[in-house]
Amino acid sequence: MVQDSYLPLLAFLVSLCAVPAIVWLRRAPNRREAATFVAAFLKFGFVLAMLPAVLGGEVLRFCFFEILPGLPLEFRVDGLGLAFALVASGLWIVTSLYSVGYMRGAGEGNQTRFFVCFAISLSATMGVAFAGNLFTLYVFYEMLSLSTYPLVTHHGDREARTGGRTYLGYLLGTSIAFVLPAMIYCYVKTGSPMTFASSGFLAGEVGPAGGMVLLLMLTFGFAKSGLMPFHSWLPGAMVAPTPVSALLHAVAVVKVGVFCVIRVFTGVFGTGFLGELDVAYVVSWAAAFTVVTSSLIAMSQDNLKRRLAFSTIGQLSYIVLGVSLLSPYAVQGSMMHIAMHAFGKITLFFCAGAIYVAAGKKYVSQLDGLGRTMPWTMGAFAIGAMSVTGLPLTGGLLSKIYLIWGAADAGQLALLAVFVVSSVLNGVYFFPIVYRAFFCAPEGGAAPGGIKEAPLACVVPLTFTAVVTVLLFFFPGLLFELSSLMIAAE
Amino acid sequence: MIEFFGFLAHQAPLVTVLAPAFGALLVTLFGRGKAEAGLPLALISLSLSSVGAVVTLFHVLASGGELRYRLGGWAPPFGIEYRIDALAALTAAAVVLVGLVNAVFSKTRVAAEAGEKAPFFYTLYLFLLAGLCGIVFTNDAFNLYVLIEITSLTSYALIAMGNRRAALSSFNYVIMGTVGASLYLLGVGYLYIKTGTLNIDGMRAAMAEAGIWGDASITVAFILILVGLWTKMAFFPLHGWMPNAYSYAPTAVGTLMAPLMTKVMVYVMLRVMLFAFGADFSYGGAGCGDIVVALSTVAIVAGSLLALARSDIKKMLTYLIVAEVGYMVGGAWVGNEAGLTGAAYHILSDAAMTFCLFMAVSIIVLRTGDHRLTAFTGLFRKMPLTMIGFTVGALSMIGLPPTCGFFSKWYLVGGGIEAGRWDYVVALLFSSLVNAVIFFRIFERAYFGEMDEPAPAGDDADSRPSQPLERVPWSMLVPLFLAAAAVLLVGLFNNTLAGWLRAALAI
Structure with a gap:
């Protein structure tokens, strides 16, 4: 079932190869952006090309070389990895278009650096998605932390630097302090190449106490998943330009975090073995705490992007909570939620950026009546909010149903209640925004004449992602198939 | 022809050590009054030495184990023997390559900082490298001491050629370095008395034969040698000499010594632990493993x-x-x-x-x-x-x-x-x-x-001229x-x- 292929390598390399082109064309912005688009479409094409084989039950493998004794640096593309790669590479195309509109509309500087770092971080994201073992995963995880730092600190002012420090401090600190020793421990104790396997390569190798420590170190060490108390890098990272917040801090970076956690549960330990150890409940409760707390914090945030950031923290913990329930339905729900939340949340961030570009507004309290001047943007916002809350006719409902189903299946009624209560909270912090935009009178009373939307390059992407969010409700088939591949393998 | 190359390959370790040593002599000989003569001679001799080191490395790897070379054909225990395994060959290659690359790097700096003293500078520089290579290759505990002293004396002088504060730092290093070297020599003296040989492998064999592992004198010798080496490698808290010495030294000396000196001393420590005393004694009989790891923990944190x-x-x-x-x-x-x-x-x-x-x-x-x-x-x-x-x-x-x-x-x-x-x-x-x-x-x-x-407003890397x-x-x-x-x-x-x-x- 394992088949050697160069496709994972190509999909990984294509955006790295775009970097010299982007630098070379730095004086001709239109051609420079063309390089980004070519790379983005090629990347998506390579990822799509892997789809038939993976749906056919194959695992596509590419091995660089044996980097440590008995430990290869290799890619193995399975259903989960491919689903994530599809979402990330597909959204890169949309985000690139949006970036062009946003960066030019908002008059941002250093755009070459911006597009270069973006391309590198997409390569790192593919590396994580395709990583065949824990070591490879770690290497690309660190590459992602470093390549996104210049994006977070793009503005270079005091706020950006503070945000950047928090960002690197948390992400680098936790990975060095927790993941690295845990990984070396696994390597020393098992002597295995740490390849992700459905039964888990740690299965039978550690006792309950050791398993608990390793699980906590690996789960909290991958701090990109935003589990409390290692979450404050994410609101801090909101100082970045909005396309960065949209693709990286709603999709690529944070999803890499939960993706790593899912790998830890399903590939490192194996859900069956974790069930025997009976240690996952600690992670469940940490995630449940994060879900509720972050939703409560989100309600009090007036800065729109910060409110979205806290919402993201909560939604990420849904995924962690789902996988920690160990029930097949919940695990499948978690995997699907990666994609569902990605489309919903990127729409919301696109909207936040469009509002900033068109109206210069950053705060929820300023949004009164904005629906009249920016109907497309605020309409898309409403759809994104519905999906993240988990309302019908949007994709977010499906994954949430699976998560709740899984909680019931696992017999965890308290955790089921967490899902339900937090969904209500999601509605509470999102819908006032929609209400303000469409039903409140704008400040100063008089309605400004006519529609004043952001540039087309901003509005088209956000409309597109909003449409996809709805379509995912009607056509979730592919996601079902890819995620059930992982469940079937167990 | 093949025999000739075989002969050359066999002599490669000696070339590695002697090329810089002879280079040093030539620089002194021809460099008087001609400040610019030093660098070409140094580059030539270090290139030769690098070739020797690389050939040695290939030779060692091809032979699959270790290379033994008897200086002048004299057999141990009377003659001095080189014993070169993969670690030694790699370390020696690192030493001479760093020396060569650094000579190029510091070309302009030596001319500026040493001025007319440049030939003396290169003499010392080459002797230092010859000494380091010798340390890495030699299998004789006393020869090792001599070579350590060669590297120390040359480095004292090299450091003292730096800025105004260098002389005092160098003096500080002289005191610490001398204490360290003396402790090492004292330990070797103990071992010589107990085993009757100075050959490193011979010492281990003699101690095993006589069964004197439990002897207090062996433990004392072990500790003396270790503390001596720790001083030379700046193992906390014996590091006091290093920060000033390396930062006030001439540019070329800082970049040469920082990567090499401490590392070569670590190599010597490994050599002493594993080959002079043997792993069984070092990790077992000596009974100080736990303490040393604790000390290293302190060193890392401090x-x-x-x-x-x-x-x-x-x-x-x-x-x-x-x-x-x-x-x-x-x-x-x-x-x-x-x-x-x-x-x-x-x-x-x-x-x-x-x-x-x-x-x-x-x-x-x-x-x-x-x-x-x-x-x-x-x-x-x-x-x-x-x-x-x-x-x-x-x-x-x-x-x-x-x-x-x-x-x-x-x-x-x-x-x-x-x-x-x-x-x-x-x-x-x-x-x-x-x-x-x-x-x-x-x-x-x-x-x-x-x-x-x-x-600054409008500061944008894209629009700035190259x-x-x-x-x-x-x-x-x-x-x-x-x-x-x-x-x-x-x-x-x-x-x-x-x-x-x-x-x-x-x-």
Whole structure:
């Protein structure tokens, strides 16, 4: 079932190869952006090309070389990895278009650096998605932390630097302090190449106490998943330009975090073995705490992007909570939620950026009546909010149903209640925004004449992602198939 | 013809050591009054020596084990013998290659800093390298002492050629270095009395034959030798001489000694532990393994914290070396294969990254005229090429893949975990984190400029005209990039290197 292929390598390399082109064309912005688009479409094409084989039950493998004794640096593309790669590479195309509109509309500087770092971080994201073992995963995880730092600190002012420090401090600190020793421990104790396997390569190798420590170190060490108390890098990272917040801090970076956690549960330990150890409940409760707390914090945030950031923290913990329930339905729900939340949340961030570009507004309290001047943007916002809350006719409902189903299946009624209560909270912090935009009178009373939307390059992407969010409700088939591949393998 | 090449290959170890030594003599002979004669002679002799070292390395690898060379054909125990395994060959290659590359790097600096004394400078420089190579190859404990003294005397003089404060730092080093060397000699004296030989392998054989492992005198000799070597390698708290000596020395001396001296002494420690006394005694009979690992833990933590507190760039780097020495001593003493491999591998990887960082910092101090951290302000923009080299070295110090520093840490942490020495493991990770703080603090400054200085309006890298290439001569940039490439290559090929080292250290 394992088949050697160069496709994972190509999909990984294509955006790295775009970097010299982007630098070379730095004086001709239109051609420079063309390089980004070519790379983005090629990347998506390579990822799509892997789809038939993976749906056919194959695992596509590419091995660089044996980097440590008995430990290869290799890619193995399975259903989960491919689903994530599809979402990330597909959204890169949309985000690139949006970036062009946003960066030019908002008059941002250093755009070459911006597009270069973006391309590198997409390569790192593919590396994580395709990583065949824990070591490879770690290497690309660190590459992602470093390549996104210049994006977070793009503005270079005091706020950006503070945000950047928090960002690197948390992400680098936790990975060095927790993941690295845990990984070396696994390597020393098992002597295995740490390849992700459905039964888990740690299965039978550690006792309950050791398993608990390793699980906590690996789960909290991958701090990109935003589990409390290692979450404050994410609101801090909101100082970045909005396309960065949209693709990286709603999709690529944070999803890499939960993706790593899912790998830890399903590939490192194996859900069956974790069930025997009976240690996952600690992670469940940490995630449940994060879900509720972050939703409560989100309600009090007036800065729109910060409110979205806290919402993201909560939604990420849904995924962690789902996988920690160990029930097949919940695990499948978690995997699907990666994609569902990605489309919903990127729409919301696109909207936040469009509002900033068109109206210069950053705060929820300023949004009164904005629906009249920016109907497309605020309409898309409403759809994104519905999906993240988990309302019908949007994709977010499906994954949430699976998560709740899984909680019931696992017999965890308290955790089921967490899902339900937090969904209500999601509605509470999102819908006032929609209400303000469409039903409140704008400040100063008089309605400004006519529609004043952001540039087309901003509005088209956000409309597109909003449409996809709805379509995912009607056509979730592919996601079902890819995620059930992982469940079937167990 | 083939026989001739075979003969040459056989003589390669001697060429490695003697080429710089004869080069030194020639420089003195012809260099009088001609300041510019030193460099070409130094480059020629070091190139010869590098060829010798590389041939030796291939020869050792091809022979699959170790090479023995008798100086003048005299058999031990009377003659001096070279014993060269993969670790020795790799270390010697690192020594001469660093020496060669550094000679190119420091071309302009020696002319500027030593002036008419340049020929003397190159004489000392070449003798120092000849001494280091000899230390690595020799299998004779007393010859080792002589060579240690050669390297020490030359380095005292070299350091003293630096700025006004160098003389005092050098004097400080003389005192500490002499104490260290004397302790080593005292220990060798004990061993000679007990075993009747100075050959390192012979000592182990004689002690095994006489069954005197439990003897107090052996333990005393062991401790004397170790403390002597620790002084020379700046193992905390015996590091006092190093920061000033390396930072006030002439540029070329700092960049040469920082990567090499401490590492060669770690090599000697491994040699003494494993070959003069044997692993059984070092890890068992001597009964000090646990304490030494604890000491190395202290060294790592102290070195990192002291580095964090420094605002002088070079001093900060020297304190990082103090921490790195702790890494290696700890790895050597946790007493398993992974730790030992890590310590030996770190000799190479630390040499590469220290060399890289010291060169980058030397360039920066030179160009900005500022030796404090403030020198880095806005440097990514002003000196992008130099900063690339610096960044590679810094990422390796932090221990991020795929640099060699990451893999050192991998083996060392693995060794610590296997031995259950959690204090050592935590210290290694702590040092990584502190290094991350140290270097990202610098990156931030270099990337954004002054904290309170707002970015100039309309400042956009895309629209700015290309800058002239930071006015650093290629003779400095190319060596820096070579070192940066070495940091990456030693990392990527760690598996191969570690395989050779493991074979060399397995007893």
